Amino acid sequence: MAAKKKTETEPKTGTKRKAASGKSSASVAATKPKAGDKTAGDLIIKVCVGTGGLAAGSQDVINEFTRELQARGIKAEIAKKCVNKTGCRGFCAKDVIVEILHKGSTEVYQLISPDKVSRIVEEHIINDEPVIEWLAGKEYHAFHDRQTKILLKQCGQIDPEDIDAYIGVGGYEGLKKALSQSQFEVIEEVKASGLRGRGGAGFPTGLKWEFCNMSGEDTKYIICNADEGDPGAFMDRALIEGNPHSVLEGMIIGGYAVGTREGFIYIRAEYPLAIQRLEIAIKQARGKGLLGKNILNSGFDFDLHIKQGAGAFVCGEASALMRSIEGKRGMPRAKLWRSAVKGLWDKPTVLNNVETFANVPLIIMNGAEWYRGFGTEKSTGTKVFALTGKIRNSGLIEVPMGMTLGEMIMDIGGGMTGRNKLKAVQTGGPSGGCIPAKHLDLPVDFDSLASVGSMMGSGSMVVVDDTTCMVDLAKFFISFTQHESCGKCVPCRIGTKRMLEILTRITEGKGREGDIDLLIEIGTDVKTTSLCGLGQSAPNPILSTIRFFREEFEAHMDGHCPAGACKALRQYVVNVEACKMCGKCARVCPSGAITWQPKTKAGISKSKCVKCGACYEACPFNAIL
Amino acid sequence: MSDKKLKITINGKKALCGKDETILDAAKKAGVRIPTLCYDERLEPYGGCRLCIVKVKDVHKPQPACTTRVKDGMEVFTETEEVRRLRKNILTLLLSNHPNDCMTCEATGNCGLQSLAYEYKVDGKRFAGETWDLPIRDDNPFIVFEPNKCILCGRCVRICNDVVMAGTIELTGRGFDSLPDTAFGKPRSLENCEFCGQCVSTCPTGALLDKKGMGKGRPYELTKVKTTCSYCGTGCNFFLNVRDGKVVKVTSDYDAPVNQGNLCIKGRYGYDFIHSSERITAPIIKKDGKYVEATWDEALDLIAKRFAEILAKHGPSSLGAFSSARCTNEENYLLSKLVRTVFKSNNVDCCARV
Numbered sequence: 001m002a003a004k005k006k007t008e009t010e011p012k013t014g015t016k017r018k019a020a021s022g023k024s025s026a027s028v029a030a031t032k033p034k035a036g037d038k039t040a041g042d043l044i045i046k047v048c049v050g051t052g053g054l055a056a057g058s059q060d061v062i063n064e065f066t067r068e069l070q071a072r073g074i075k076a077e078i079a080k081k082c083v084n085k086t087g088c089r090g091f092c093a094k095d096v097i098v099e100i101l102h103k104g105s106t107e108v109y110q111l112i113s114p115d116k117v118s119r120i121v122e123e124h125i126i127n128d129e130p131v132i133e134w135l136a137g138k139e140y141h142a143f144h145d146r147q148t149k150i151l152l153k154q155c156g157q158i159d160p161e162d163i164d165a166y167i168g169v170g171g172y173e174g175l176k177k178a179l180s181q182s183q184f185e186v187i188e189e190v191k192a193s194g195l196r197g198r199g200g201a202g203f204p205t206g207l208k209w210e211f212c213n214m215s216g217e218d219t220k221y222i223i224c225n226a227d228e229g230d231p232g233a234f235m236d237r238a239l240i241e242g243n244p245h246s247v248l249e250g251m252i253i254g255g256y257a258v259g260t261r262e263g264f265i266y267i268r269a270e271y272p273l274a275i276q277r278l279e280i281a282i283k284q285a286r287g288k289g290l291l292g293k294n295i296l297n298s299g300f301d302f303d304l305h306i307k308q309g310a311g312a313f314v315c316g317e318a319s320a321l322m323r324s325i326e327g328k329r330g331m332p333r334a335k336l337w338r339s340a341v342k343g344l345w346d347k348p349t350v351l352n353n354v355e356t357f358a359n360v361p362l363i364i365m366n367g368a369e370w371y372r373g374f375g376t377e378k379s380t381g382t383k384v385f386a387l388t389g390k391i392r393n394s395g396l397i398e399v400p401m402g403m404t405l406g407e408m409i410m411d412i413g414g415g416m417t418g419r420n421k422l423k424a425v426q427t428g429g430p431s432g433g434c435i436p437a438k439h440l441d442l443p444v445d446f447d448s449l450a451s452v453g454s455m456m457g458s459g460s461m462v463v464v465d466d467t468t469c470m471v472d473l474a475k476f477f478i479s480f481t482q483h484e485s486c487g488k489c490v491p492c493r494i495g496t497k498r499m500l501e502i503l504t505r506i507t508e509g510k511g512r513e514g515d516i517d518l519l520i521e522i523g524t525d526v527k528t529t530s531l532c533g534l535g536q537s538a539p540n541p542i543l544s545t546i547r548f549f550r551e552e553f554e555a556h557m558d559g560h561c562p563a564g565a566c567k568a569l570r571q572y573v574v575n576v577e578a579c580k581m582c583g584k585c586a587r588v589c590p591s592g593a594i595t596w597q598p599k600t601k602a603g604i605s606k607s608k609c610v611k612c613g614a615c616y617e618a619c620p621f622n623a624i625l
Numbered sequence: 626m627s628d629k630k631l632k633i634t635i636n637g638k639k640a641l642c643g644k645d646e647t648i649l650d651a652a653k654k655a656g657v658r659i660p661t662l663c664y665d666e667r668l669e670p671y672g673g674c675r676l677c678i679v680k681v682k683d684v685h686k687p688q689p690a691c692t693t694r695v696k697d698g699m700e701v702f703t704e705t706e707e708v709r710r711l712r713k714n715i716l717t718l719l720l721s722n723h724p725n726d727c728m729t730c731e732a733t734g735n736c737g738l739q740s741l742a743y744e745y746k747v748d749g750k751r752f753a754g755e756t757w758d759l760p761i762r763d764d765n766p767f768i769v770f771e772p773n774k775c776i777l778c779g780r781c782v783r784i785c786n787d788v789v790m791a792g793t794i795e796l797t798g799r800g801f802d803s804l805p806d807t808a809f810g811k812p813r814s815l816e817n818c819e820f821c822g823q824c825v826s827t828c829p830t831g832a833l834l835d836k837k838g839m840g841k842g843r844p845y846e847l848t849k850v851k852t853t854c855s856y857c858g859t860g861c862n863f864f865l866n867v868r869d870g871k872v873v874k875v876t877s878d879y880d881a882p883v884n885q886g887n888l889c890i891k892g893r894y895g896y897d898f899i900h901s902s903e904r905i906t907a908p909i910i911k912k913d914g915k916y917v918e919a920t921w922d923e924a925l926d927l928i929a930k931r932f933a934e935i936l937a938k939h940g941p942s943s944l945g946a947f948s949s950a951r952c953t954n955e956e957n958y959l960l961s962k963l964v965r966t967v968f969k970s971n972n973v974d975c976c977a978r979v
Contacts, residue, residue: 312799314799329795329796331796334670334671334672334689334691334692335672335692336647336670336692336693336694337694482800482801483799483800484799484800485799485800485801485803486796486799486803487777487796487798487799487800487801487802487803487804488671488673488777488779488796488803489672489673489674489675490673490674490675490715490718490719490776490777491675491715491718493777493800493801493803494718494719494721494722494752494801495718496800496801497722497754497755497800497801498718498721498752498754501754501755521714522714522752525711525714525715528686528687528711529675529678529687529711529715530675531672531673531675531689
C-alpha cells in the first residue's frame with residue numbers, strides 16, 4: 001500500500017533527478033557536498049524505505065515530513081521533491097534513518113519517528129540548527145567508516161525505482177563495455193577477478209560460465225538465485241531493494257558471456273518489495289533497450305522473467321530451484337549431470353547468487369586487477385554480511401574478504417548489547433557452524449571458515465552471548481533444517497529428526513549416556529550420505545557446537561544448563577540475603593510454589609515449581625536466582 | 626565416439642562400460658549386486674535411498690552408484706567396511722520409523738527393506754524415536770495404502786507421473802512428515818486415479834498393496850504362471866499368481882519385451898472372469914428357442930454350413946467380418962484372409978482401426 005502511494009510521485013522525481021544526475025552523482029555519494037555545488041541550498045530529505053525502514057515506520061515519517069513541510073508553508077513542490085525513496089543503508093538497528101541535505105551540508109538522524117519530524121523541520125530546516133541529540137553518533141560512523149562499500153555503495157543513495165539514477169552513477173556502463181568485447185574476453189575477465197559464488201559454496205564464477213558457454217547447445221538459461229532463506233540473512237533482499245539494476249546488469253552480462261537469451265530470477269514470495277522493485281527495474285530496462293531484442297544495437301537478445309518461490313528453504317538449492325521453475329515440487333535432483341550440461345529443462349544452465357551478479361558489472365567496468373585489490377588471494381572482493389543477534393549495531397555490512405571476525409563484531413558491530421560477553425558467532429545460517437569467541441582473529445573468507453567447520457553460507461552472522469545455550473541454539477537450527485528437509489533422502493529426512501529428538505531430550509535434562517557420541521555419529525553420516533547441500537550441511541551447527549562447546553552438552557547431561565536458557569533444567573532459588581520480603585514473587589506465581597508470609601523471606605517449593613520464571617521477572621531485588 | 630568403451634574396475638575386477646552409464650548399470654552388467662530401494666529400471670535414477678553408495682578411489686566421500694556416471698579408469702569398491710557401516714546406519718534410520726510387523730505384513734518375502742535388514746542384520750532400535758502412526762487408507766476397491774510402511778523411495782510417485790502420466794500422487798509435506806499422497810489427501814477414485822496399480826507394482830515394501838490379493842498367500846505359496854493379457858492386442862505379459870488352482874493376483878513381469886512390467890487396470894486387476902461362475906466355457910447353440918451347450922466340432926460345422934448357404938444364396942457382399950481390438954495382429958490378418966479369400970468379400974474391419 002505504502003509503496004503504491006509513493007509511485008504516484010515517482011515519475012516526477014525521476015525526471016528531476018535525471019536532469020541533475022550528471023552533476024549530483026558525486027555529491028549524492030559523498031557525505032559532504034562541496035560548497036558551491038549546485039545542489040547546495042536545495043533541501044533533500046532521504047528516508048530509508050527498505051523493508052527494515054518500512055517496518056520501523058518510515059512511511060509514516062515520510063508522510064509526516066510531507067505534511068509538516070506543507071503546513072509550514074515550505075513550498076509543497078519542494079517538499080515533494082525532497083522526499084526521496086532510497087534503499088537500505090544497512091544500519092537497521094537505528095531505523096528510521098533520515099538524511100537531510102540542506103544548504104550544502106549533510107546530517108544523519110537516527111531512530112526517527114513521526115513525532116520527531118516537527119522539531120527537525122522547525123530547528124534544522126527553518127532555523128538551521130540540527131537537533132543534536134537525535135543525530136547519528138559515533139556508532140553510526142564506526143559502523144560505516146570501517147566498511148568497504150562497492151556493492152552497497154549506491155544502496156541508500158540512489159532511487160532504486162529510477163533507472164536514470166543508476167545510469168547517472170555509471171550504471172550499465174559495464175554492460176556496454178562487455179558487449180563491445182567477445183564472450184571469451186568477458187569470461188576471462190571474471191575468471192581473472194577470482195570472483196567466487198556468493199551463495200555459500202564459493203565456486204569460481206568465471207569457470208561456471210565457461211563450462212556453460214562451451215556446452216555447445218543452442219538453448220541455455222541463466223538463473224539468479226534470490227531465494228534467500230537462511231534465518232538472519234537479508235543481504236540479497238537489501239541489494240535488490242536498494243539497487244536492483246546492478247543485479248540485472250550482472251545478469252545481462254552473464255547472459256551474454258554464456259550465450260543465452262533467457263534468464264530467470266527466482267525470488268521468494270516473502271520479499272514483496274524486492275519483487276516489486278525488480279519488476280519496475282525490468283520494465284525500465286526494457287524501455288531503454290537494455291533488455292529485449294538487439295540490446296544496445298549489439299545484436300544480442302536477452303530477456304528476464306521473475307519466478308516467485310513458495311517459501312521452501314530447499315528451493316535455494318540449485319537443482320531444487322530449477323525443478324521449482326519447471327513447475328515441479330522443489331526437490332533436489334540427483335547430480336547425474338552438472339547443471340552447466342543439463343540444468344533447467346535439461347538445458348545447460350548457469351545459476352548464480354544475487355550478490356555474485358551484482359559484482360559482475362564492477363569487475364567488467366574496473367577490471368579484474370582492481371577487484372583483486374579487495375579481499376584475500378583466494379577469496380577476492382568484498383562480502384556483504386547480515387549482522388544479527390546480541391550485537392549492538394545489527395544490520396547490513398560490506399567488508400573486504402579476510403577481515404577478522406573480531407573487527408566485524410567489535411568494531412563495526414559495536415560489540416555486544418548489555419553487559420554480556422560474546423560467546424560465539426553462528427555463520428552461514430543453518431548450514432554453517434558456531435565459531436567460539438576465542439577465534440575472533442579468524443579471517444572471514446571461504447577457506448578459513450571451512451577450516452573451523454563452518455561455512456561462508458550466504459553471509460548471515462548471528463552473534464551469541466553467554467545467555468544463549470549452545471545446545472538450544474543447535475536444536476533451533478536442526479529443527480529448522482528438519483522442518484525444511486524435502487523428505488527425499490533418508491539421512492536428511494530421518495537423520496535430522498533423530499538428531500532433533502536427541503537434542504530435545506538433552507535440553508530437557510533427559511539425555512542418555514552416549515547421546516553426544518550418537519549425535520556425532522548420526523551427524524557425520526548425514527553429512528556424508530545426504531543427497532544435497534541441505535542435508536550435507538544440516539549437522540554443521542551441531543557438530544561445531546559439540547566441537548567447541550562439548551562441556552555445555554555434558555553439563556546438560558548432568559542436569560544443568562550453564563546459560564540458564566533451557567527451561568526444563570532451570571532451578572529457581574531464593575537468595576535469602578537479597579530478599580526484602582516484598583511478596584511480589586508469591587503474587588505472580590501461578591502454581592503456588594512460593595512460600596511467603598508478610599515479613600518472612602520467600603522460599604520456593606521444588607515440587608510445585610513449574611519453572612515459568614514469573615518470580616524471576618517479578619523480583620525487584622534480583623533475589624531469585 | 627558414443628560406442629567407445631570405458632574401462633573401470635569393480636571390486637578389483639575389470640569391466641567395460643558405455644560413457645553414459647552409471648556405476649550401478651556397470652555393476653549390474655558385471656554381475657555385482659549393489660543394494661537399492663529407490664531404484665526401478667523403468668524409472669530415472671533418483672538417488673533418494675542412499676543405499677547404493679560405493680567407495681570410489683580418490684573421491685573423499687562415498688558416491689551413490691545410481692546417480693554417478695562412470696569415468697575411465699574409475700576404481701569402484703562396493704563392499705568396503707565404511708560403506709557397509711553407512712548402509713547399516715541408513716537402514717537403521719529407515720527401520721526406526723517402520724512398524725517392523727513382518728509377521729503379519731502382506732509384503733513379507735517380497736520386501737526390499739526386509740531383505741536388506743536381514744542381509745545387514747539391523748533393526749531400528751539404535752536410532753529409535755518418534756514413529757508414524759497414520760491411518761491405513763482403504764478407500765477404494767483396488768489399492769490399499771499403509772503410510773506407516775512407506776519409506777519415501779518415491780517410486781510410486783515417479784511411476785505415476787513419469788510412466789503412466791496420471792499424476793495421481795505426489796510427495797507432499799516436508800521433513801519427517803513428507804508422504805506420497807493424492808491432491809488434498811482425497812480418496813483415490815476414478816476422478817483422480819486410473820487404478821493401474823503401477824504404484825503397487827513398484828513399491829519395495831508393504832506400503833502399497835493389491836487389495837484383491839491380500840491375505841491370499843505368501844509369495845512362496847504362489848505359483849507364478851507367465852501369460853499374455855487377453856484384453857487387447859498390445860500383448861502385455863504378466864504372471865498369474867496361482868494357489869490351489871485359483872488365480873489370486875497378477876504381478877509384473879519386468880523382462881516382458883512389450884510392457885517391461887507395466888500394466889493397466891485390466892491386465893492387473895481384471896482377472897475375476899477367470900473363475901466366474903457365469904463364464905462360458907463351451908460353445909452354445911440355440912435350438913428351439915433355447916441355448917444348448919454343444920461341442921466345438923458341432924458348432925464349427927454349423928457355422929461353416931450356414932456361411933456356405935448364405936454365400937450361395939446372396940453372394941459374397943452379403944457376408945463380412947468385424948474384428949476386435951483384443952485380437953492380435955496375427956488374428957486380424959487371418960480373419961481378413963478368411964473374408965477376402967474364402968468369402969471373396971471386402972467387408973472386413975476392426976474396431977481398432979481409429
